[in-house]
Amino acid sequence: xxxxxxxxxxxWLDPQLLALTALGTLAGIYVGAIPGLSVTMAVSILISxxxxxxxxxxxxxxxxxxxxxxxxxxxxxxxxxxxxxxxxLTTAFDGYPLAQRGEAGRAIGLSTVMSVIxxxxxVAILAATAPMLSDxxxxxxxxxxxxxxxxxxxxxxxxxxKSLARGIFAVALGGVIGLVGMDPVTAxxxxxxxxxxxxxxxxxxxxxxxxxxxAEAFYQLHHLNTIPVKQKVDKIVxxxxxxxxxxxxxxxxxxxxxxxxxxxxxxxxxxxxxxxDHAKRTVKNPSRPFGEGAYEGxxxxxxxxxxxxxxxxxxxxxxxxxxDAVTAVIIGALVIHGLNPGPMLMVETPHIxxxxxxxxxxxxxxxxxxxxxxxxxxxxxxxxxxAVLIPLILVxxxxxxxxxxSNMTEVYWMLGFGILGYFLKVFGFQMGPIxxxxxxxxxLDETYRxxxxxxxxxxxxxxLALVANPLSLVLTSVITLxxxxxxxxxxxxxxxxxxx
Amino acid sequence: xxxxxDKLQVGERVFDWLLLLFSGAVFYHAYQITGFSSINSAGxxxxxxxxxxxxxxxTILAGHRRKxxxxxxxxxxxxxxxxxxxxxxxxxxxxxxxxxYLIAIEPASFxxxxxxxxxxxxxxxxxxxxxxxxxxxxGAIAVIYVLFTVVFRVYLP
Amino acid sequence: xxxxxxxxxxxxxxxxxxxxxxxxxxxxxxxxGTIQWGAGGATDNVIRSLTxxxxxxxxxxxxxxxxxxxxxxxxxxxxxxxxxxxYNLLFGAENPQLYPLMGLADFTYDDMHxxxxxxxxxxxxxxxxxSPFEDFGELLEYAKENPGELRMGGTGAGGLPxxxxxxxxxxxxxxxxxxxxxxxGPGVTALLGEHIDFMPLxxxxxxxxxxxxxxxxxxxxxxxxxxxxxxxxxxxxxLPDIDAFLPWGPFWGVFVHQDTPDDVKAVLEDAYxxxxxxxxxxxxxxxxxxxxxxxxxxxxQEYLDNWQSVTAWSMxxxxxxxxxxxxxxxxxxxx
Numbered sequence: 001x002x003x004x005x006x007x008x009x010x011x012w013l014d015p016q017l018l019a020l021t022a023l024g025t026l027a028g029i030y031v032g033a034i035p036g037l038s039v040t041m042a043v044s045i046l047i048s049x050x051x052x053x054x055x056x057x058x059x060x061x062x063x064x065x066x067x068x069x070x071x072x073x074x075x076x077x078x079x080x081x082x083x084x085x086x087x088x089l090t091t092a093f094d095g096y097p098l099a100q101r102g103e104a105g106r107a108i109g110l111s112t113v114m115s116v117i118x119x120x121x122x123v124a125i126l127a128a129t130a131p132m133l134s135d136x137x138x139x140x141x142x143x144x145x146x147x148x149x150x151x152x153x154x155x156x157x158x159x160x161x162k163s164l165a166r167g168i169f170a171v172a173l174g175g176v177i178g179l180v181g182m183d184p185v186t187a188x189x190x191x192x193x194x195x196x197x198x199x200x201x202x203x204x205x206x207x208x209x210x211x212x213x214x215a216e217a218f219y220q221l222h223h224l225n226t227i228p229v230k231q232k233v234d235k236i237v238x239x240x241x242x243x244x245x246x247x248x249x250x251x252x253x254x255x256x257x258x259x260x261x262x263x264x265x266x267x268x269x270x271x272x273x274x275x276x277d278h279a280k281r282t283v284k285n286p287s288r289p290f291g292e293g294a295y296e297g298x299x300x301x302x303x304x305x306x307x308x309x310x311x312x313x314x315x316x317x318x319x320x321x322x323x324d325a326v327t328a329v330i331i332g333a334l335v336i337h338g339l340n341p342g343p344m345l346m347v348e349t350p351h352i353x354x355x356x357x358x359x360x361x362x363x364x365x366x367x368x369x370x371x372x373x374x375x376x377x378x379x380x381x382x383x384x385x386x387a388v389l390i391p392l393i394l395v396x397x398x399x400x401x402x403x404x405x406s407n408m409t410e411v412y413w414m415l416g417f418g419i420l421g422y423f424l425k426v427f428g429f430q431m432g433p434i435x436x437x438x439x440x441x442x443x444l445d446e447t448y449r450x451x452x453x454x455x456x457x458x459x460x461x462x463x464l465a466l467v468a469n470p471l472s473l474v475l476t477s478v479i480t481l482x483x484x485x486x487x488x489x490x491x492x493x494x495x496x497x498x499x500x
Numbered sequence: 501x502x503x504x505x506d507k508l509q510v511g512e513r514v515f516d517w518l519l520l521l522f523s524g525a526v527f528y529h530a531y532q533i534t535g536f537s538s539i540n541s542a543g544x545x546x547x548x549x550x551x552x553x554x555x556x557x558x559t560i561l562a563g564h565r566r567k568x569x570x571x572x573x574x575x576x577x578x579x580x581x582x583x584x585x586x587x588x589x590x591x592x593x594x595x596x597x598x599x600x601y602l603i604a605i606e607p608a609s610f611x612x613x614x615x616x617x618x619x620x621x622x623x624x625x626x627x628x629x630x631x632x633x634x635x636x637x638x639g640a641i642a643v644i645y646v647l648f649t650v651v652f653r654v655y656l657p
Numbered sequence: 658x659x660x661x662x663x664x665x666x667x668x669x670x671x672x673x674x675x676x677x678x679x680x681x682x683x684x685x686x687x688x689x690g691t692i693q694w695g696a697g698g699a700t701d702n703v704i705r706s707l708t709x710x711x712x713x714x715x716x717x718x719x720x721x722x723x724x725x726x727x728x729x730x731x732x733x734x735x736x737x738x739x740x741x742x743x744y745n746l747l748f749g750a751e752n753p754q755l756y757p758l759m760g761l762a763d764f765t766y767d768d769m770h771x772x773x774x775x776x777x778x779x780x781x782x783x784x785x786x787x788s789p790f791e792d793f794g795e796l797l798e799y800a801k802e803n804p805g806e807l808r809m810g811g812t813g814a815g816g817l818p819x820x821x822x823x824x825x826x827x828x829x830x831x832x833x834x835x836x837x838x839x840x841x842g843p844g845v846t847a848l849l850g851e852h853i854d855f856m857p858l859x860x861x862x863x864x865x866x867x868x869x870x871x872x873x874x875x876x877x878x879x880x881x882x883x884x885x886x887x888x889x890x891x892x893x894x895x896l897p898d899i900d901a902f903l904p905w906g907p908f909w910g911v912f913v914h915q916d917t918p919d920d921v922k923a924v925l926e927d928a929y930x931x932x933x934x935x936x937x938x939x940x941x942x943x944x945x946x947x948x949x950x951x952x953x954x955x956x957x958q959e960y961l962d963n964w965q966s967v968t969a970w971s972m973x974x975x976x977x978x979x980x981x982x983x984x985x986x987x988x989x990x991x992x
C-alpha cells in the first residue's frame with residue numbers, strides 16, 4: 001500500500017518529473033490548438049526523442065502532452081470556429097457563438113475548469129475500476145460497436161438544425177467522404193474513380209479544416225467591415241456558483257467520456273459528440289439555446305473529451321490494448337523501453353500503473369494553471385480586424401492540412417471542401433452532421449461487416465444477435481427509445497392521438 | 501444565417517437539383533464496386549448510403565413547394581443575383597490569390613509564397629496599410645517557422 | 658563485416674567524385690519515414706525502436722508517419738511517388754511481395770531499392786482460454802465436421818492471417834468465417850472478448866497475452882517448439898505436410914525509391930546495417946519474438962525472391978479466393 005502511494009506521488013515530488021509534466025502540458029495545449037498538429041503525432045515524435053531517457057521521464061512528458069493536447073483543441077474551436085482536433089468539434093458549436101458575443105475569455109475559462117473536472121473524473125475512475133472497466137470494454141462485440149455507431153448516427157437530429165432532411169443528407173455525404181479509399185476487407189478501391197491518390201482515403205482532419213476553417217473564412221469575407229466584437233476579459237475564471245451549477249451535467253458527461261474512451265476503437269471525438277447530444281437532450285432550460293452560445297454546450301464536450309483520456313488508459317494499462325491512437329503509440333514507447341504491455345503489466349510492473357495515475361492527476365493541475373493564464377492574450381485574436389484575420393486563417397488551414405501527410409493534393413481538397421462548405425452553409429446545411437458521417441461512416445461499415453461475417457452472412461441471425469445478448473439488447477433498446485422520442489414518429493403519434 | 505425559412509434563396513433550387521444529380525453519381529459509383537452481390541460486401545454499405553442521399557435530396561426538393569420563390573425574374577436574373585450575392589470583388593480576388601498561393605507553394609517554397617500571399621491579401625483587403633501588413637506577415641511566418649519547423653519538425657516544402 | 662567496409666568505401670569514393678554537390682552531405686535535413694501499418698502494430702514497434710539507432714548513425718531526425726490501409730499499398734504508393742532523393746523511406750512488412758498476385762497493385766519490393774531486411778517474425782495461432790480446443794489438430798477436426806462455422810480473425814486480403822489460412826488450405830482443408838479487423842491490435846481485443854474463435858498472429862503481438870494466460874496458443878508456425886513459448890506445439894504436429902513451406906514468417910524491411918542516387922543508398926545501407934547490428938536493438942528483437950536477419954544487397958534480394966515464391970505458390974495451390982493470376986504468369990518460379 002505504501003508502495004502504491006509512493007508511486008502515485010512520484011511525479012509530484014520529483015522536480016524533474018514535475019517540470020517535464022508541466023512542459024508537456026503546456027506544449028500539448030499548443031499542439032492541440034493548432035489544427036493539423038495532433039497529439040498522436042507529437043507523442044510519436046517524442047518516442048524517438050526520449051529513447052535514451054528514463055522511462056518515467058518519457059512517460060511524464062507524454063502524459064502531459066496527451067492531457068494538454070486533448071484540451072487545446074477547444075482554443076481554436078472557440079476563437080476561430082476551427083476545431084484544433086476532432087474531439088473539439090462540438091466545442092465549436094457553442095464556443096464560437098460565445099466568442100462572437102464577446103465572451104471568448106469566459107468560454108475558455110469555463111472550458112478549462114470543465115476539462116480539468118472531466119480529467120479528474122477520468123483519473124478517479126481509472127484508478128478505482130480499471131480491471132472491471134476493461135472487462136466490460138472487452139464484452140463489446142463487433143455488433144455492439146455497430147450499435148454504438150448507429151446510436152451516434154441518431155445524433156444527426158441534434159446536429160442538423162432546422163431541416164432534418166438536410167441533416168440526413170449531410171451525414172450520408174460525410175459517410176461517402178469517409179469511405180473513399182481502399183476497402184479494408186477486400187482491398188478494392190471505393191469512390192476512388194481510378195485515382196491512386198484517393199486510395200489512401202481523405203483524412204478527416206482535411207475535411208474538418210476545410211469545412212470549418214476555410215468555409216468560415218469565405219463567409220466572413222462578406223462581412224469584412226463589421227467591427228470585431230470587443231472581448232470582455234474581466235470574468236475569465238468562472239465563479240464558484242457557475243461551476244457548481246454545471247457540476248451535475250459535467251459529472252454525467254464525464255462518465256460518458258470515460259466509458260467511450262475505454263472502448264478500444266472509439267475515443268474523445270465520439271465521446272464529445274455523445275456528451276453534447278446528452279446535454280441537449282437532458283438540459284431543458286439551457287443558458288441560451290444550444291448552438292447560440294449555451295454554456296451547457298461547452299461544458300458537455302469539454303468534460304467528456306478529457307475524461308476519455310483516463311478511459312483510454314484503461315485497456316492500455318490492464319490489457320496492453322490501446323484505447324485510442326495516442327495510447328497505441330504510448331504502448332510502443334513502453335515496448336521500446338523494455339516493458340511488456342499486456343495483461344501482466346499491472347502484475348509485474350504495478351508502478352507503471354500508479355505512476356501514470358498520479359501523473360495524469362498532476363497534468364490536470366498544470367492544465368488548470370496553464371489553461372487559465374494567457375487567456376486575455378488569446379482572446380484578443382478575435383479582436384483582430386477581419387482583413388488581417390482571414391488571410392492568417394487560410395495560411396493556418398494550409399499549414400495544418402499539409403502537416404498531416406505532407407501531401408499538396410490534400411491541401412487542394414481542403415480548399416475544395418471549404419468552397420463546398422460555404423455553399424452548403426448558405427443553403428441551410430450544417431457542418432456537424434458531415435463530420436459525424438466522416439467519423440462514423442467507416443466505423444459503421446467495418447463493424448457491420450465484422451458482425452455479419454461472425455454470423456456467416458445470415459441476416460436473420462444478425463438481427464437476432466442484436467436482441468439476444470444482454471449488452472446488445474441494452475444498446476438496441478436505447479436506440480429504439482431515442483428513435484421513438486426524437487423523430488417524426490413521436491410527433492405523428494401525438495398528432496394522431498390529439499385528433500381523436 | 502439570415503435566410504427566412506419560408507422563402508427560397510437565390511440559386512437554392514439549382515443547388516438542390518445538383519445535390520440530387522450528385523447523389524445519382526454516388527449511386528453509380530457505389531454500384532460499380534460490387535453491384536448487388538451480397539449483403540456483406542464492399543459495395544453494400546456505399547449503396548445504402550447513396551440511396552439515403554437520393555431519398556433525402558428528393559425530400560429537400562419536395563420541400564421547395566412549400567416555400568416562396570425568390571424575387572427574381574427568370575433564370576438569367578437569378579444567376580446575376582446569385583453572382584452578386586456570393587461573388588463580390590473581395591471573394592473573387594481572395595479566391596484567386598488563394599489558388600495562386602497553393603499553386604506557388606511547391607515551386608516557390610512554403611515560406612516565400614506564404615509571405616507574398618499574406619502581404620498581398622492583407623494589402624488588398626485593408627486597401628493599403630503596407631507597413632502593418634508587412635509586419636504582420638513577417639510575424640506570422642516567424643511563428644509558423646518556430647512552431648512547425650523548429651519545435652515540431654514538420655517538413656514544409 | 659565486408660559489406661559495411663565496402664559501402665563506407667563507396668561513400669568515400671562517391672563523396673570525392675561529387676564533392677561540392679549537395680548530395681555528398683546527405684542527409685542535410687529531416688528524413689520522412691512512412692510506416693505501412695498502423696501505430697502500435699508489430700511493424701510500428703520494430704521501426705520505432707530501430708529508428709533512434711539509425712538517427713544516431715545518420716545524425717538527423719527521421720519523422721515517422723503511419724500510413725496504414727489497403728494492406729500497405731497506400732503507404733508504399735506514397736513513398737514511390739515522392740522525389741527519389743533519399744528523404745523518404747518506406748518501412749514495410751511482407752505484404753507487397755504478393756500485391757500483383759492478388760491484384761492489389763502492380764508493384765512489389767522489386768520496384769524499390771531494399772535498404773535492409775531487418776528481421777523475421779514467428780506466427781502463432783491463438784485462441785481464448787475458454788476455447789474447447791487444446792491444440793490446432795482439435796480445431797481442424799472440429800472445422801471439418803462443422804465447415805464454415807468457426808470465426809477466424811483476419812486483417813484483410815493479403816494480410817498475415819489470410820496467408821496462413823492459404824498455406825493450411827494448400828495441404829489440408831479449413832473452412833471458416835473470416836472476420837476482418839483493422840490490424841493485430843483490434844483482432845487481439847476481439848479474441849480476448851471471445852468474439853472470434855481463433856486468429857493467426859505474429860508472436861510479438863500475442864506473446865505477452867499468452868504468457869499472462871489471457872490467450873492460449875494452439876500452434877506455432879514452425880517445425881519445433883519455441884524456447885520462448887513452452888507448451889505451444891509446432892504446427893507440424895497437426896499438419897506434417899506444411900513443413901514444405903517452413904521456415905516462414907512475416908518480415909520487416911526498409912526501402913527507398915529505386916532512382917535514389919547510389920551514394921545516398923550506400924549511406925542508408927550502412928547506417929541501417931550498423932543500427933540493426935547494435936546490441937540494444939538485437940536485444941529488443943529477441944524480447945520481441947523476432948529473429949534478426951540484417952540483409953541488404955543481393956542477400957536481401959535472394960530472401961525476398963524466395964519468400965515470394967514460397968508464399969505465392971502455396972496460396973495458388975490452396976486456390977485462395979483472393980488470387981487473381983497464377984504466379985507463373987507473373988514470372989514467380991516454383992520453389
